[in-house]
Amino acid sequence: MGLTSNKMLALAVLSAVLLFVGTVWLWPRLARRSWRTVCGRVGLLFATQTALFAAVGLVANQSFGFYASWADLFGRETGQGVVVDHAGGAAGGPLRVVETRRVQTAGGTRPESGGQIQKIEIVGRTTRIATPAYVYLPPEYFQDRHRTRRFPAAVVLTGYPGTAEALVDKLRYPRTALELARDGRMQPMILVMLRPTVAPPRDTECVDVPDGGPKTESFFARDLPEAVGAHYRTGKQRGSWGIIGNSTGGYCALKLAMHHPEVYAAGAGLSAYYDAPTDATTGDLFHGDVELRRRADLWWTLRHRPAPDTSLLVTSSRSGESNYRDTREFIERVKATGRTRISSIILESGGHNFNTWRREIPPTLRWISGRLSA
Known part of the structure; x- marks a missing residue:
């Protein structure tokens, strides 16, 4: 999926919503003070915030046209x-x-x-x-x-x-x-x-x-x-x-x-x-x-x-x-x-x-x- 495609934007928004709901749902189970539960909490928070920032970034890119493709975003554009x-x-x-x-x-x-x-x-x-x-x-x-x-x-x-x-x-x-x-x-x-x-x-x-x-x-x-x-x-x-x-x-x-x-x-x-x-x-x-x-x-x-x-x-x-x-x-x-x-x-x-x-x-x-x- 392209960087500016609506499917990519919809996927990012859906991922952010699902991760947020999952974090709220699983948080009580991860309340214990063990290394596994601490890693679980950190992982969920990191994944949720990453998905959220990705969704916001894609919306901003579609609105303002900063980058046209993934290669353009990462500085590897191969166009003429x-x-x-x-x-x-x-x-x-x-x-x-x-x-x-x-x-x-x-x-x-x-x-x-x-x-x-x-x-x-x-x-x-x-x-x-x-x-x-x-x-x-x-x-x-x-x-x-x-x-x-x-x-x-x-x-x-x-x-x-x-x-x-x-x-x-x-x-x-x-x-x-x-x-x-x-x-x-x-x-x-x-x-x-x-x-x-x-x-x-x-x-x-x-x-x-x-x-x-x-x-x-x-x-x-x-x-x-x-x-x-x-x-x-x-x-x-x-x-x-x-x-x-x-x-x-x-x-x-x-x-x-x-x-x-x-x-x-x-x-x-x-x-x-x-x-x-x-x-x-x-x-x-x-x-x-x-x-x-x-x-x-x-x-x-x-x-x-x-x-x-x-x-x-x-x-x-x-x-x-x-x-x-x-x-x-x-x-x-x-x-x-x-x-x-x-x-x-x-x-x-x-x-x-x-x-x-x-x-x-x-x-x-x-x-x-x-x-x-x-």
């Missing part, structure tokens, strides 16, 4: 990371659709009425980074009267470690986009949903890591839009692409929009931070390269680089988010540039979690829809 393909690929890099499914909302099962979610595998043309992703295609994409129409597109990123599935099932980006477009509150858009961890389990913070490391920023700035644009009817001109992310993905979204405004006309950072950390999950991202380290610092970029011609959105909450003061300061510094446009969503309360982001996603999608065209 950085791949070198000497055969070369087609223009825009290879992209393969491996699965399709419908959007979980009312309105019919046909893609012409409810849109479609496609699971894809991408290998970057220049970086050779390989990663899975999900693509949401709106109903209009499949309708005959729109068969030549091109659509704006937005990259949607998770936090770290995160799972792309959580963007579909937990944060409900496709369902929200479909319902907003049906109500006329945003234009139909293509969403490309994936996690920024393209070289798992390492957290690269969307940095082009030197000395043979993964070129993550180049993948998102060049290879991903090329590959998707070669396969789907996305807009070709400037202003067709935007990017959204939460937590680590939010930092990446802001950085990519600021560094590559010719690609991303808008970037939204939900609960973002503004400088790349260096810790056990990232390793040495910069290898002593001072200029690369400064480039990853959005504060330094605002002070020392020309203001990019792009639109930014940041979110936080007055109570519950640790980035509130930094976000207020970031807003003021961007406003002072006089060129980069800045918007914000500030909640009264809300933590660094899925529930908060689900409250911010509808207005974020409306905001980015209003800044893109195809």
Whole structure:
């Protein structure tokens, strides 16, 4: 059974309940002062608490999408990371659709009425980074009267470690986009949903890591839009692409929009931070390269680089988010540039979690829809 399966969760909850009942039932028999009864009491308490903590951990993992599999949890993920393909690929890099499914909302099962979610595998043309992703295609994409129409597109990123599935099932980006477009509150858009961890389990913070490391920023700035644009009817001109992310993905979204405004006309950072950390999950991202380290610092970029011609959105909450003061300061510094446009969503309360982001996603999608065209 998989780490995120409902069967595993049900088994953990059932085990915790049965062990609790068994402990209460057997406790009188284990009240004697012998080594056997003492070991029995310790064993029952240990087993009950282990089952309880396992059940709570599985619930938290399903709610927040921390780990996708047992291998991911124990640091032994065997999925694709950085791949070198000497055969070369087609223009825009290879992209393969491996699965399709419908959007979980009312309105019919046909893609012409409810849109479609496609699971894809991408290998970057220049970086050779390989990663899975999900693509949401709106109903209009499949309708005959729109068969030549091109659509704006937005990259949607998770936090770290995160799972792309959580963007579909937990944060409900496709369902929200479909319902907003049906109500006329945003234009139909293509969403490309994936996690920024393209070289798992390492957290690269969307940095082009030197000395043979993964070129993550180049993948998102060049290879991903090329590959998707070669396969789907996305807009070709400037202003067709935007990017959204939460937590680590939010930092990446802001950085990519600021560094590559010719690609991303808008970037939204939900609960973002503004400088790349260096810790056990990232390793040495910069290898002593001072200029690369400064480039990853959005504060330094605002002070020392020309203001990019792009639109930014940041979110936080007055109570519950640790980035509130930094976000207020970031807003003021961007406003002072006089060129980069800045918007914000500030909640009264809300933590660094899925529930908060689900409250911010509808207005974020409306905001980015209003800044893109195809």
